[in-house]
Amino acid sequence: MSSRELWADGRLRAAWAARDWPTLIRRYRALAGISQSRFGELVGMDQGYVSRLERGRARVTSETVVARIVEGLQVPNELGGVRRTPDPEWAPSSELRERIAHAHSSGRTDLRTADWIREVLVGHRRAEDEVGGQDLWPIVRSQLDAVTQLIPHASGETADQLMLLAAEHAHWLSWVAWQSQRRGPALAWIDLAHGWAVDGGHVDMSSWAQRVRAYYSLAHGDPVRALRTAESARYAGPRPLSPAAEAVAVHQAAMAAAACAERDRARRLADEAHELAVQVPDAHERPGWLYWLSPVRARLQHADAAYACHQWADAAAGFKEALPALAGYPRDHAYYRARLEDAERRA
Template sequence: MSTRGPWTDIRLRAAWAEQDWAAILREYRRAAGISQRDLEGLIGVAQPNIAAIEKGRRKITSAEVIARITEGLQVPTELTGMPATSDPDQWAPPLELRERIAHGHATGRTDLRTADWIGQVLAQHRRAEDEVGGMQLWRVVRSQLDAVTRLIPATSGPVADRLMLLAAEHAHWLSWVAHTHGATGPALAWLDLAHGWAVDGGHADMASWVHRVRSYYSLGHGDPQRALRTAEAGRAGRLSPAAGSVAAHQEAMAAARLGERDRARRLSDVALRLAEQVPEEEERPGWLYWLDPTRARLQAADAALACRDWATAAAGFREALPALAGYPRDRAHYQSRLEDAERHLSR
């Protein structure tokens, strides 16, 4: 039985971040599809004791037992070095991350298996955030970013560039979670890191995406002029169709907020055409996994709503919403947008 696979599971990693031993054992067994008796052979704890731990009747305090569990379950290295505190004051990026990246092009070699693993897990985090919530995964992703940046000083050339992209993806995710929890300053600081790492690594799509996110923040804070300037910067350079699509959509939303509706409609059409060029997930950058044809149509409806084209917006939302059944938070968001359009139509 492979023990590596279960650690892609989001709930298991979140349980480890909380050091909730009952949850760790339960979630590990669920992810691995094994019984308490099977687990006994892995960690050297008798099955009746495992049952008592999982039910909360027995606590784990022994360092020796913790070590056996850590070794027996083959906890990934990026989790074993996780800081003990979960203090939310640690929103801001630490200085040592910048120091590691600054030495990213030293001559050297590194084993990329860890980076590939962490990239796979981050992709799982993106998909699970709607269900689990970003705060539960914050310490996990921070620890993963530490693991990635520790690899960078021993790399050079394309390998270093690849790791910088992975670091930028983590920093962007951390920015988003900080933003959703009202930590605006740290959210922008994480974006600064993500953008710098994307540029240093030569990743135009990620650099554009960071501009798009910053523009979104500005629009949400009531500064459409700044949002428009930032969105325009995000469309500069040679971008993939998917990256170009989200950049054009964001510029459309900012232009609509400033009353430039013709420009917004043109940009929305551009965004939809570009998204339609890459309907399959493997054709898009990893962080744009969600930009399928359904999401592209929803974004077009959102732009129509911003342009006060109520009928077009309502029709677009009605057509696309049924396909969001598996995404409760997004479905609720777009359902509210549909209701907004319908209220205006009924006046």
């Protein structure tokens, strides 16, 4: 595995951000398939010191040593300045907004950095369920800075693609902020994601951002607003949505309708959402941020809508059928397992 492939690993990047040297060394050695001695050769340390670091019996405090680690392990440039802080800066900065304001100016830019960042963001989406979003926050925030610094030098389709990548990062940051009970910053980030997607002409992402806002409204106890927002997500732009993007918007509308006690409408929407979702079983046919919308997930969403409509037997059957496929997603598995047990009690 090349150094580039190694550093696409979400857990390795999170360990770097946290300066968690035991986890970083173990993870790097496991991915690279190397011994402590070989690791020491890469970073200019003897095997005994590497062993003490890996067991947590020694610490790295010298910036000179950190620099050797950066060079020896070929830490990507966008991680070089990342520092873990006890309380991250949750809200978007004015400097970030200023960079985005210069999109579509004339110029040329090298997209290799953007392609690399897009690749590792995919890994962060999958790793977030395992390592926790707050551990990855400084990494993704640093990546967003790298993307937005490219935008003033881009134009045309290149600028549009960078706007989409920026919107994807803003969405991720919004979700982690929401999970961390930072509702104000979460809304600020998702609004940025929506605006950047609209500016770049990306209807699927603009729809997804509205769908996420609908989810926030429903979770915060405002189903009427959630239903209104989810319905608007279905008609987010001048072009039709992809089936996957439309599926998640319609499902969110179904959940909001059920919360508004419009159960017949909710069931119709849930059926429609499921039919749309199963049209795209292959991940490469879906937008990157909807990588998770497999037929199994579509079945779980359909069961969740049945649960919201108090169709306990249908909900339990759907959860039981699909739940085994979530073994690698502990947070989601726990959520749907609790739903299954409750539905079985009520059936």
